[in-house]
Amino acid sequence: MPEPAAASKADPKLDPKPDPTAESQPAAGSEPSFRRFLRNLNLPVAVPVLALIAGAGLSVMAMLHSGRLLHREEEHRFAARVEEIHGQLADRLRVYEQVARSAASLAMTFPDLHWTQWSRFVEALDMPQRYPGIISIAYARAVAAGRAGDLVASMRAAGLSDFRIWPETAGAERVVNIFTAPVNEGNVRAIGFDMMSEAVRRSAIERARDTGEPAATRAITLKIDEATGAGPAFILYQATYRGDPLPPSLEARRASFTGVVLTPVRIGPLVDGLIDANRRDTGIEIFDVPPADAEFPLYRSRRPLDSTVAISLMRELPVGGRVWTVRYDSLPDGLFTAHDWVPGALLAGGLALSLALALVLRMALVTHSRAVVLAGEMTASLRLQEAERQQLFTQAPLGIALVGADGLVLDCNPAFAAAAGLPRQELLGTDLRLRFGDQASVFALEAALQGESGKLESDQPLLLGGRRSHFSLHFQPVIADGAQKFVLAFAEDIGEKRRAEQHIQYLAHFDALTGLPNRVLLYDRIAQALREGRRDGTKVAVLFIDLDRFKVINDSLGHSFGDEVLRSVARRLQSGLRESDTVGRLGGDEFLIVVRRVMEPNDAACVAEKVVAHLASPFAVGGQNFVVTPSIGISLYPDDAEDPEGLIRCADIAMYHAKEQGRNGFRFVTKEMGAKSRERMDLEGSLRQAIRDGQLFLVYQPQVDTLTGRIVGLEALIRWRHPDEGMILPGRFLPVAEETGLVLAMGDWVLFEACAQIRRWRTRFDLSIPVAVNVSGAQFRDGQLPAKVARALDANGLSGPELEIEVTESTLIDDVESAAATLAALKQRGVLIALDDFGTGYSSLSYLHRLPIDKLKIDRSFIHDLSTGASDSSVPRAIVGLGRSLGLSVIAEGVETQEQLQLLRDLACESYQGFLFSRPIPVEEVERLLEKLTAVQPPVQSVSAE
Numbered sequence: 001m002p003e004p005a006a007a008s009k010a011d012p013k014l015d016p017k018p019d020p021t022a023e024s025q026p027a028a029g030s031e032p033s034f035r036r037f038l039r040n041l042n043l044p045v046a047v048p049v050l051a052l053i054a055g056a057g058l059s060v061m062a063m064l065h066s067g068r069l070l071h072r073e074e075e076h077r078f079a080a081r082v083e084e085i086h087g088q089l090a091d092r093l094r095v096y097e098q099v100a101r102s103a104a105s106l107a108m109t110f111p112d113l114h115w116t117q118w119s120r121f122v123e124a125l126d127m128p129q130r131y132p133g134i135i136s137i138a139y140a141r142a143v144a145a146g147r148a149g150d151l152v153a154s155m156r157a158a159g160l161s162d163f164r165i166w167p168e169t170a171g172a173e174r175v176v177n178i179f180t181a182p183v184n185e186g187n188v189r190a191i192g193f194d195m196m197s198e199a200v201r202r203s204a205i206e207r208a209r210d211t212g213e214p215a216a217t218r219a220i221t222l223k224i225d226e227a228t229g230a231g232p233a234f235i236l237y238q239a240t241y242r243g244d245p246l247p248p249s250l251e252a253r254r255a256s257f258t259g260v261v262l263t264p265v266r267i268g269p270l271v272d273g274l275i276d277a278n279r280r281d282t283g284i285e286i287f288d289v290p291p292a293d294a295e296f297p298l299y300r301s302r303r304p305l306d307s308t309v310a311i312s313l314m315r316e317l318p319v320g321g322r323v324w325t326v327r328y329d330s331l332p333d334g335l336f337t338a339h340d341w342v343p344g345a346l347l348a349g350g351l352a353l354s355l356a357l358a359l360v361l362r363m364a365l366v367t368h369s370r371a372v373v374l375a376g377e378m379t380a381s382l383r384l385q386e387a388e389r390q391q392l393f394t395q396a397p398l399g400i401a402l403v404g405a406d407g408l409v410l411d412c413n414p415a416f417a418a419a420a421g422l423p424r425q426e427l428l429g430t431d432l433r434l435r436f437g438d439q440a441s442v443f444a445l446e447a448a449l450q451g452e453s454g455k456l457e458s459d460q461p462l463l464l465g466g467r468r469s470h471f472s473l474h475f476q477p478v479i480a481d482g483a484q485k486f487v488l489a490f491a492e493d494i495g496e497k498r499r500a501e502q503h504i505q506y507l508a509h510f511d512a513l514t515g516l517p518n519r520v521l522l523y524d525r526i527a528q529a530l531r532e533g534r535r536d537g538t539k540v541a542v543l544f545i546d547l548d549r550f551k552v553i554n555d556s557l558g559h560s561f562g563d564e565v566l567r568s569v570a571r572r573l574q575s576g577l578r579e580s581d582t583v584g585r586l587g588g589d590e591f592l593i594v595v596r597r598v599m600e601p602n603d604a605a606c607v608a609e610k611v612v613a614h615l616a617s618p619f620a621v622g623g624q625n626f627v628v629t630p631s632i633g634i635s636l637y638p639d640d641a642e643d644p645e646g647l648i649r650c651a652d653i654a655m656y657h658a659k660e661q662g663r664n665g666f667r668f669v670t671k672e673m674g675a676k677s678r679e680r681m682d683l684e685g686s687l688r689q690a691i692r693d694g695q696l697f698l699v700y701q702p703q704v705d706t707l708t709g710r711i712v713g714l715e716a717l718i719r720w721r722h723p724d725e726g727m728i729l730p731g732r733f734l735p736v737a738e739e740t741g742l743v744l745a746m747g748d749w750v751l752f753e754a755c756a757q758i759r760r761w762r763t764r765f766d767l768s769i770p771v772a773v774n775v776s777g778a779q780f781r782d783g784q785l786p787a788k789v790a791r792a793l794d795a796n797g798l799s800g801p802e803l804e805i806e807v808t809e810s811t812l813i814d815d816v817e818s819a820a821a822t823l824a825a826l827k828q829r830g831v832l833i834a835l836d837d838f839g840t841g842y843s844s845l846s847y848l849h850r851l852p853i854d855k856l857k858i859d860r861s862f863i864h865d866l867s868t869g870a871s872d873s874s875v876p877r878a879i880v881g882l883g884r885s886l887g888l889s890v891i892a893e894g895v896e897t898q899e900q901l902q903l904l905r906d907l908a909c910e911s912y913q914g915f916l917f918s919r920p921i922p923v924e925e926v927e928r929l930l931e932k933l934t935a936v937q938p939p940v941q942s943v944s945a946e
């Protein structure tokens with residue numbers, strides 16, 4: 001529904017005005033590339049991707065930061081643990097120094113100590129339990145040069161009978177191992193060993209002597225371990241002095257030096273006890289030189305095979321005046337690996353959250369952009385609808401006007417203005433009621449203004465604005481929000497439609513060619529007359545008129561010529577009738593006259609005579625004069641029938657009888673005619689079925705040479721084997737076939753069947769004689785005959801001369817020119833032409849030379865007359881002479897007696913056919929004949945009858 005104001009709205013598609021919002025945007029060329037990039041950015045993709053990237057970055061940073069924190073915490077914890085282990089190690093070494101000091105004090109306190117006392121002292125220490133790693137505690141006495149013998153003597157005296165000092169090589173000063181504990185085979189082997197003989201030991205002993213402090217050797221393999229391959233060890237020396245436990249000066253210490261307590265310590269057991277064997281998270285390596293210079297460490301704790309070091313810490317450890325370096329390694333199954341999952345979890349969690357955020361953003365933005373697109377589409381669709389409505393209103397072929405509540409025209413489309421015959425501007429703002437010239441339209445509009453819709457379609461022309469025509473008016477109140485807004489007035493000019501309706505009405509009842517009532521109206525008029533007749537007790541006559549030989553005129557001079565003749569006939573038929581009578585055309589050349597108030601049959605006869613008389617004078621059409629005669633059949637109500645159909649049928653039957661009686665006349669229908677007509681109708685139905693069911697067949701009559709008696713041809717003749725009535729001859733069914741047009745289908749079948757039979761005989765008997773086929777007038781005039789003949793020949797592989805077409809003289813005479821053309825076409829295809837029933841027709845021999853004919857057939861009536869003596873032989877003689885002069889062969893038909901044959905021989909007629917030689921015979925009998933023929937028998941005398 002178009003709103004009045006909507007007319008001003010423009011569709012962007014229809015009105016390509018620039019979008020005002022577009023003015024604020026820079027042109028594509030001048031727009032900064034970044035803004036253009038932003039505008040083209042696909043937000044539903046870009047934003048989630050950016051969120052995902054940012055989230056992933058943050059997650060990685062969180063992972064790295066947490067990793068660093070964890071590492072730092074691990075370092076702190078590891079350092080604390082290292083301090084703890086290192087402190088314990090330093091403490092243990094200090095304790096071991098203390099043990100050496102204690103042993104030294106004992107040796108200084110009791111210079112003459114017996115080795116057994118030493119052993120007790122050492123055993124009391126419970127070294128394996130309390131001081132792991134210490135192998136023994138021994139005492140070596142300093143022996144001045146030249147006093148070695150004293151020491152040996154005193155030691156032997158003390159019970160060590162095989163005591164000796166070794167190695168023998170004597171130095172300036174010796175420090176000889178005299179006591180060791182615990183006493184065991186390994187330790188005892190070192191008794192008597194001069195430790196100054198070995199550089200590492202000497203160096204440590206001198207440092208111990210000079211400092212008074214414990215002095216350790218560097219890492220060595222102990223004598224007792226040389227055989228076992230035990231790990232590195234060191235020996236801790238503590239010097240003993242005479243007098244003062246620690247003489248104050250170097251000289252004093254050297255001067256009062258009496259020996260050293262030596263404590264060999266295996267480093268492995270020393271350290272192992274400090275580290276929990278189950279905790280393999282801390283690796284320890286001890287070097288007595290800087291690790292970079294060391295060939296191997298003094299000690300290395302056990303560690304996992306594939307261990308990698310996370311943190312390494314170096315600590316110094318003072319041992320007997322030396323400084324060891326201890327390296328502590330944090331190993332992978334260390335204290336803090338339990339939290340290693342944290343950075344990974346942070347990363348995974350962060351990525352998962354980022355992904356979730358990206359998806360949520362994506363969904364939100366897609367939903368948003370879809371909503372934006374949808375909104376855009378809806379807006380465009382609404383605009384389009386609005387424009388379409390407007391277009392519909394403007395271009396609608398139906399006149400539409402919007403009428404306000406006061407009856408004034410608010411708007412109207414061009415179709416309404418055109419219907420009213422006024423410019424649109426002249427209608428706008430004026431009262432539509434004043435535009436109507438009739439009250440009914442005004443009332444209908446007022447009713448609509450009161451809310452009641454209404455339609456008007458007057459049979460009479462109405463005035464609308466400046467035009468008078470048939471209008472269809474429709475007033476429709478439009479109500480919105482419960483209130484009437486305006487009235488829609490629809491106006492359609494239906495003048496044209498009305499005229500078309502009237503014309504259709506006319507065509508439905510009148511014949512377009514002649515303007516006479518057609519079959520429909522004729523029935524109506526007869527029914528009307530019958531009502532009148534019943535009421536008044538009068539008769540009604542129906543005259544069925546068929547023009548004689550009109551088909552010839554139509555076919556030969558053309559249809560437009562024929563139409564003109566029909567119009568002229570119609571005019572003449574009308575001119576001689578009373579006004580109360582009706583003349584109409586049933587179709588083709590059939591007319592009907594309905595005569596009312598007939599008192600007696602003679603009244604109808606008078607009308608028929610008048611018709612004959614009116615048509616008698618020649619018609620001048622197209623510069624030619626024609627005589628058209630009618631055959632008229634008459635039926636009467638109530639004598640012959642009481643309804644229109646019955647009356648027309650009876651008049652039709654009577655008309656046929658009039659034709660049979662020689663045309664140009666009339667006949668009243670009789671009871672016998674009706675019966676015959678019914679029989680004909682039954683026959684027609686049966687014949688149709690016969691064609692369908694294959695009840696037709698062909699018989700063949702031989703044609704014989706008059707002199708030799710040899711068969712020179714065969715004539716195919718149709719037969720009908722009726723299921724109830726048995727054999728029916730063509731004389732009974734051919735007329736019906738011709739009247740109904742069935743003869744065409746029948747003729748097609750005969751043509752094809754005869755050709756097929758020729759082919760079969762040609763194959764079997766090497767047949768060279770022609771077979772003749774009769775062609776009816778309808779077939780000949782059909783125009784299709786040459787083509788049909790060609791198809792039948794081609795389909796059976798025949799060249800043409802095997803077939804002879806028999807056509808009657810009367811068929812040709814109707815239209816010699818077109819007959820000549822058809823015959824020429826047939827000849828062209830090679831078939832032979834015979835002129836049947838020759839002599840009975842118009843006998844206008846003059847046309848013969850114009851037609852391509854091969855044979856003349858003397859009608860059997862002339863042959864019959866020969867034998868009866870009713871006529872002389874002049875006609876057959878003339879025909880034989882004519883044939884000879886035109887070069888045509890001549891055959892006589894209907895030869896029944898020897899006498900007739902003899903006469904024909906006398907006339908030198910070449911051939912004959914007739915019962916004398918053979919009746920028409922079925923295929924099997926023909927074949928017996930042909931077998932004789934091919935066996936070159938003497939002339940055949942006669943053949944069995946049909």
Ligand SMILES: Nc1nc2c(ncn2[C@@H]2O[C@H](COP(=O)(O)O[C@H]3[C@@H](O)[C@H](n4cnc5c(=O)[nH]c(N)nc54)O[C@@H]3COP(=O)(O)O)[C@@H](O)[C@H]2O)c(=O)[nH]1
Nearest residue numbers: 717718729730731750774775776836894895896913914915
């Ligand atoms: N269009 C077609 N017309 C056909 C066809 N078959 C036959 N006809 C025509 O029907 C008419 C009657 O034919 P039919 O009953 O077959 O009679 C033929 C002969 O039986 C008959 N005849 C032959 N010899 C004698 C005789 O010695 N005495 C005698 N009384 N009658 C005889 O003559 C008829 C053959 O006549 P014609 O064709 O003129 O040679 C007849 O007009 C047939 O033409 C058909 O298939 N199509």
